[in-house]
Amino acid sequence: MRMPTCEPARPCPSRRSPRRSPGNPMTNTLSSYPPEETWDHVESLDPAAWPKKVRRAHRLVPTTCFNCEANCGLLAWVDKNTGKITKFEGNPVHPASRGRNCAKGPATINQVEDPERILWPMKRVGERGEGLWERITWEQALDQIGSRIGTAFREDRHHEVMYHVGRMGDDSYMERVLHSWGIDGHNSHTNICSSGARVGYASWMGFDRPSADFANAEVIFLISSHLEAGHYFNPHAQRIIEGQKNGATVVCVDPRLSNTAAKADYWLSPWPGTEAFLLLAIARLLLEAETWDATFFERWVNWETFLRETRPDLDCTFANVRQALIDQYVEYTPAEAARICGVEESTIREVAAVIGRGLGKFASHTWRASSAGN
Ligand code: SF4
Structure with a gap:
């Protein structure tokens, strides 16, 4: 055969x-x-x-x-x-x-x-930094590490046990393990990296790594050193390019001419740290033009709390939300955004109009940068 x-x-x-x-x-x-x-x-x-x-x-x-x-x-x-x-x-x-x-x-x-690949557990035999190690078995390694953790717990020294997550992201499983141990000792390099974005996502939608439907979007809005310009998420990048090939407009907000910015239809380069102002100016334009997704907002946003906390003078009905938001964003005019962010006012207006036209088919992503709070 x-x-x-x-x-x-x-x-x-x-x-x-x-x-x-x-x-x-x-x-x-x-x-x-x-x-x-x-x-x-x-x-x-x-x-x-x-x-x-x-x-x-x-x-x-x-x-x-x-x-x-x-x-x-x-x-x-x-x-x-x-x-x-x-x-x-x-x-x-x-x-x-x-x-x-x-x-x-x-x-x-x-x-x-790799000839230097580590194939078995190694235990330090010299002083820290001396670079002296001996090979031990997996059984020895698990026994010794486990007994030290167990001793710490028995002596009520839970705070002395911590876990540093590496790659791959085993966060969900390890969270359950750590909670079952009664400790909160989870560390990750993302504390100084993407945590700003991830905290926002987690509190907004309950999951810190969302994947928007880029391939079927009409407007793709990417801000910061996001997944697609950064070190990973090739699968996202593929679908962004698919979306763009299908006619989506790609807007990239990044002070740098990143790879994504180079392929974007709009590249907005605000001064670092001013991104939030730019976003609020766009939000204000959408509200004014009534091209905001009111249906989504009514369904998914706790607008009742917003109205109660900020506008006790108004009836707590959804009909009052749009004007209350416009009032709240009064200072975020396109002209002021242009002055603060260093982006042309006409460009801000144009991008807001593009977003408004893609209502309901808007996909966005942010990750690490000042916009993400870090
Ligand atoms: S994007 Fe590259 S490095 Fe990352 S998982 Fe895919 S092939 Fe590997």
């Missing part, structure tokens, strides 16, 4: 018969991957043996990239003779990354092959 092959001289079956990837409504452009049903046995030429044509058989094993929190799908090409991973490529049927990885994904092979 002829096995599937991906040698360059003979296009692989999927090249001859482009197929649609699940989760990819766009196209059938991912045509260079061997078809999923052949992953147990894929033959290809060994590039290291060139110019000889040496065929190797691989099993393609789905896994994930651990080089950032996007957790894109990968396929590990496992040599069926040696059992070793030969390379990593994207996984075309992964629902988020859909086979499109950044360069760090295939570079995962360097971690597998």
Whole structure:
């Protein structure tokens, strides 16, 4: 039986018969991957043996990239003779990354092959900083660490136990573990990074990493050193580009000419720290033009509390909310925003009009920056 092959001289079956990837409504452009049903046995030429044509058989094993929190799908090409991973490529049927990885994904092979990779627990035997370690077993490591934590708890020294989260984000599970231990010792580098945005998201919608429906949006509003310009969320970036190809207008608010700003339809570069003023000026314009999403606001925002706290002189009915907000935002005029933020007034008005026209199909994201409170 002829096995599937991906040698360059003979296009692989999927090249001859482009197929649609699940989760990819766009196209059938991912045509260079061997078809999923052949992953147990894929033959290809060994590039290291060139110019000889040496065929190797691989099993393609789905896994994930651990080089950032996007957790894109990968396929590990496992040599069926040696059992070793030969390379990593994207996984075309992964629902988020859909086979499109950044360069760090295939570079995962360097971690597998890294001669300095730590394969077992090491315990310090010298002074801190001396760099002296001895190898211990997993059982020893778990016993020693567990007994120290247990002793601290038995002696009511709960505050001496803390946990520092790394990658990947195991936050939800570890939160439950830490709470069951009765401690609040969760630390993360995000305390000085994305926490400003995440606190806002968590209090606004109960989840700190939302994914807006970028692919189906009409207006995509990205502010700060957000996921798409920063270090991860390739799956978001793909869908933003899809949305833009489908006609969405991309607005990027960033003091820097970031990658996203370079591809945006509007690049607003306010003075760092003035973003909130800019946003409130846009909000005011939307309210004035009555192009705000009143239905959404009425359904999801606690406007009753807002009215009671800020405008006890008004009846607590939704009909009063719009004017109360305009009154509240009285100082945030486009002219004043232009002066404070350093963005042209006409641009602010234009962007507000664009947002207003995309009512109900607005997707936004913010992450780390002064706008996010850090
Ligand atoms: S964006 Fe790149 S580094 Fe991050 S998970 Fe995907 S392939 Fe890996």
